[in-house]
Amino acid sequence: MKFADLGLSDKLLQAVEAAGYTEPTPIQAQAIPQVQMMKDLIAIAQTGTGKTASFVLPMIDILDQGRKRARMPRSLILAPTRELAVQVADNFEQYGKNHSLSMALLIGGVQMGDQVKALDEGVDVLIATPGRLMDLFERGKILLTGCELLVIDEADRMLDMGFIPDIESICEKLPASRQTLLFSATMPPPIKKLADRFLTNPKYIEVARPATANINIAQHQVKVIPRKKREVLRYLLRNDDVQTAIIFANRKTTVRELAKSLKRSGFAVGEIHGDMDQSSRMAELALFKGGEINILVASDVAARGIDIKGVSHVFNFDTPWHPDDYVHRIGRTGRAGAKGRAFTFVTDADAEAVANIEKLTGMKIPEWEFEEAATSKKGAAADKASVQDSTEAAPKRSSTRRKSTKDVEEKSRKTASAARSNTSRRKSRAQEEDNQDIAGEWHGPIPEFLSISAIP
Incomplete structure (x- = not known):
């Protein structure tokens, strides 16, 4: 099936083709005709399936006919996070470039004045997070009585974040004769x-x-002890053909510390977490999308709604506490038919969390098999060479008398002892630098803390 078979307008098809797409994904092929027929819709689709375009594309054609009014948006899209709301707005700008529709984005962390001004002028599409929408509604800055179409995106995430009461309140303020589209990755009882x-x-x-x-x-x-996580992460970043990667941690403090550590090790790294203001988060995402950095360390605030092409790897530096978060984290790679790789670091304390993930997904997560690192031989050779260098560099003293055999043996013993001591100190310093995440390669054999198993 082609997009042209779905009955979309020529102007919309031109924009889709310009974006590089010709064939719809399964969710797009099934959802677009239903939206066009003005039917209510429940769509269960995992992240990365192209669900955003499945409602954005038909909405653009539907809203092309009609007139906007001040403070009365014609359609409303509710998103759980700022990042997802921005992603939806990007889709409207990309696919609606041949239409004259107006759009407003209501999210926290952005000046409210510009948002109110856009509403006063009237908008065809309003994209909002529940908190900011309720805030403006209570201030009397927006009316919802003219809304013809409602989209609730990532409904299960709304539930996780405690937004269901807000969603119910918003729905009660909308006209009863509207079209409603609900998208979710799962369908728990409250949804x-x-x-x-x-x-x-x-x-x-x-x-x-x-x-x-x-x-x-x-x-x-990847089975690992907690204090070796950073060492293993650096090894994988250097040895698994990582093009671009998102690294997830459970805590904001871990995100900040890990980003600093990787920068010291020479990686091009950015960070995004809940303590950052919206402009800073958007700036980091822009650097990542633009290729100026290729590694992004993130908390779960970024686990949903970020659609960046070409993310080759996802690393769960911390095993996620909730199994649903695992699905959404790794869904940042392998998008739109592309291949991706996801590594989850698992400590002994994570056994229950991993079991819950495997129960939810219905599959066992195979353990990673580490190949013997080529650097181990180099490390051993370097140690041997350093001993030789120390021995050869032992100072020579001129003497007018012939040294006795006993003198020569004593000097040789002391030289060898000094060489061994120097080598030991160098190894100790190298290990200390690894523990402190100082920049440098990983020399030496694969450590015993890694669990080795064959992958069928």
């Missing part, structure tokens, strides 16, 4: 209850089993 209450005879679409990890992603778990 089903929400759908039963606010959707009318919805069409149900499911393109993959709920919470199934993308088959295009090669997944691995």
